[in-house]
Amino acid sequence: DVKVTQSSRYLVKRTGEKVFLECVQDMDHENMFWYRQDPGLGLRLIYFSYDVKMKEKGDIPEGYSVSREKKERFSLILESASTNQTSMYLCASSFGGPYGYTFGSGTRLTIV
């Protein structure tokens, strides 16, 4: 009963490439979030969206952009991938605000 789906579990891309990470939720949630997870740093918020076509910067938005054209889909874009963007990327959604996040399984992205 997977409710938040991330398109890739593992991804290897080259430096300078434009990279798209996709996230789809089937719970009709208003809010969607992109976090990156690094050892010792926890989960850091990149971008979030509380409505279709709306987006807000998180704590570390540099080098990233997002797109939310439909309620169920939230895409993270690495404009020009760099090695310091190698990380685990987690998508989450919630019905309202910070309550009851449902996370995806994560995408482990390696930039070479």
Next chain:
Amino acid sequence: GENVEQHPSTLSVQEGDSAVIKCTYSDSASNYFPWYKQELGKRPQLIIDIRSNVGEKKDQRIAVTLNKTAKHFSLHITETQPEDSAVYFCAASRGAAGNKLTFGGGTRVLVKP
């Protein structure tokens, strides 16, 4: 913005003993404090949360306490079992629609049989 610090970063306990993880937050307007558990290779999942109008909350072997004056909150796991081995994250938020969670750095808990 909010800043959440979590300690310790790793915790090793003997099966049956208790484990305590502590977090501090910086934003005095934060009023919602959840804890997430992430087992190896799996997604984080909410295990317990507390709101600022409550000082303590229990759910079977886990409990969370909140000290608003000191701006810290803690997770207590009693009678630890091997299946408690995981990474635990605390988080804080202002709790209103349009707001998001700020997470701590995580604690890796290992329960030794």
